[in-house]
Amino acid sequence: MGTRRRGAELEQAILHAAAEELRESGYPGMTMDRVAARAGTNKNAIYRRWPQRAALGIAAYRHLSDAAMPDPDTGTLRGDALDMLRRANETWSSPYGVILRSLLAAAADEPELLTLMREGSGADTMDRAWLAMIERAAARGEAPAAAAHPRVAATPMMLLRAEYAMRGVPSVPDEVLVDIVDEIFLPLVRGRA
Amino acid sequence: MGTRRRGAELEQAILHAAAEELRESGYPGMTMDRVAARAGTNKNAIYRRWPQRAALGIAAYRHLSDAAMPDPDTGTLRGDALDMLRRANETWSSPYGVILRSLLAAAADEPELLTLMREGSGADTMDRAWLAMIERAAARGEAPAAAAHPRVAATPMMLLRAEYAMRGVPSVPDEVLVDIVDEIFLPLVRGRA
DNA sequence: CTTATAGGGTACGCGTCGTACCTTACGAGC
DNA sequence: GCTCGTAAGGTACGACGCGTACCCTATAAG
Structure with a gap:
């Protein structure tokens, strides 16, 4: 007592x-x-x-989950992008991801909670990491400098998120990640010359 | 009685x-x-x-909601794409969209219900409409034939969906739609020459 | 030592889902 | 026309979960 x-x-x-x-x-x-x-x-x-x-x-x-994700460094833009997507895919398909998704579902009705979630989920941090990644590639001469565009940087993660929302499945196949990088992200980056 | x-x-x-x-x-x-x-x-x-x-x-x-969406026909690929996005934006930000989203939230846990939703929401129809749109543009010589790629066609709607998931807001600003078309979709299409 | 604050225990009102049980109408086959 | 299975109507109830109220008790501050 x-x-x-x-x-x-x-x-x-x-x-x-x-x-x-x-x-x-x-x-x-x-x-x-x-x-x-x-x-x-x-x-x-x-x-x-x-x-x-x-x-x-x-x-x-x-x-x-206080996961601080380190920046990827595989030497190529393609490798870095795939690395980011794969780590995100792991996180989201882990038990934590399942919880996160049911939280998101519950918060869908109440905007305040959604704001809270966004602040805590580090989405901004994520976008900055992608931008930095592209800038490093540009410094290596692997990408045009103009490719460091916010929407281009945010696109792969948004596609991954949408993929999760569509499927009810626990994990997105790796081919999809590769496809996002090769068919969407890299063409976009290279197209901004 | x-x-x-x-x-x-x-x-x-x-x-x-x-x-x-x-x-x-x-x-x-x-x-x-x-x-x-x-x-x-x-x-x-x-x-x-x-x-x-x-x-x-x-x-x-x-x-x-038994909405059968007619194909857009503005004469240009850019106009058609914007039209599609704007109509989707209207639908999803309407009261029906609010209902749809809370239904999705409720179905998020159970795969069977999610399947039911996908079947009823006409997501496949939507993807086919985008593909057809690109093909018409290709026939006009406005886009390379190789642009009729499933992932490219699905990307704008996925981005819009992700935008909805991120914001708790009732509607996505038109600038975002324009941005998706001009910074993502059209560059992707043109890059597939 | 006194007093304000915050934790503990418990019970409850309310709304909602899903179920049980019995009664009552309908329709088909004889 | 009667019987009988099936499906609808009526009603009550159990279970559960959220959020609240009330009162008692320990703790820290003065």
């Missing part, structure tokens, strides 16, 4: 419990009651911090 | 009621109890036909 957790300590405990529930049962299974029970507390303490279930879900997801 | 509806008649009544509920209250508001009440029947009759709420939602949406 001695110690009663408060503040940050309790908050971490709740987040940890929520993340575990997410991992085990996915977002639909992440019940407030279960999280409270698992954290050894009650729903009061949770609702004082996150007003809605979805907010807790997003916070828990962020707590779960 | 005189007439008791059965079979197809009752089924249509239920679908109609569900579609009305969808239109008025959106998918989250389309309660089984409300649909039953509106159709002047009870949940039994519904569950005998659709095992889950989402299945009824999808069927009702299809019943609601």
Whole structure:
């Protein structure tokens, strides 16, 4: 009975419990009651911090995945692009990706949550990485400097995302990634001479 | 009481009621109890036909929108492409689009429902329309014949879809559509000489 | 030592899904 | 015209989950 957790300590405990529930049962299974029970507390303490279930879900997801992706360096633009897509594909088709997608699905109705997700998902970081990648290729003389265009840089990831939305499948085949690079991305880059 | 509806008649009544509920209250508001009440029947009759709420939602949406999109014919490939994107943008940002998106969200977890959605949404029809559009441009000498490539044809719509997934917003600005056409689609087509 | 704050425990209202059970109309075959 | 299987109507209910209310208790600050 001695110690009663408060503040940050309790908050971490709740987040940890929520993340575990997410991992085990996915977002639909992440019940407030279960999280409270698992954290050894009650729903009061949770609702004082996150007003809605979805907010807790997003916070828990962020707590779960703090992946900092290093820049690729394969020596060629094609290799770098494929590397980026393949790593993204791995992430998205992993259990974390499944959770992320059910969160996205749940947030589809509520714009505020979607904004929260975007901020946490590092989409901007991703776009910057692609731009930097193209600039490195340009410095090597492998691509025209004008290819460092925001929409061109964002296109491959957008296509991958759309591919996920269309299929219900856990993973996008590698041929599709290759196709995106060879039929879309590289022609676009080379076309901007 | 005189007439008791059965079979197809009752089924249509239920679908109609569900579609009305969808239109008025959106998918989250389309309660089984409300649909039953509106159709002047009870949940039994519904569950005998659709095992889950989402299945009824999808069927009702299809019943609601039977839009057959005519091929665009503006005379130029650029005009045709913009036309297609703008019409899709209108559809998706309309109330129907909101419904469609929340349905997609609900179906995201279950592959069967996702398949149902894909079949009903006419995504394949859309892809064929884009291919046909490019072929007409090629026949006019406006594009190389090799531009009629499935992935190239599918790219603009995928980008638009991804744009919707990213923003929580009701509508994508027209500049983005123009950008997709001028910076991505047309360069891709012209690059396939 | 007092007091404000925050956590703990518990119960509950509400809405919704999906199911069970029985009653009642319809329609087909005899 | 009767019987009987099938399908619709009516109603109630169990289960579950969200979010809230209330009251009690530990902790930290003054």
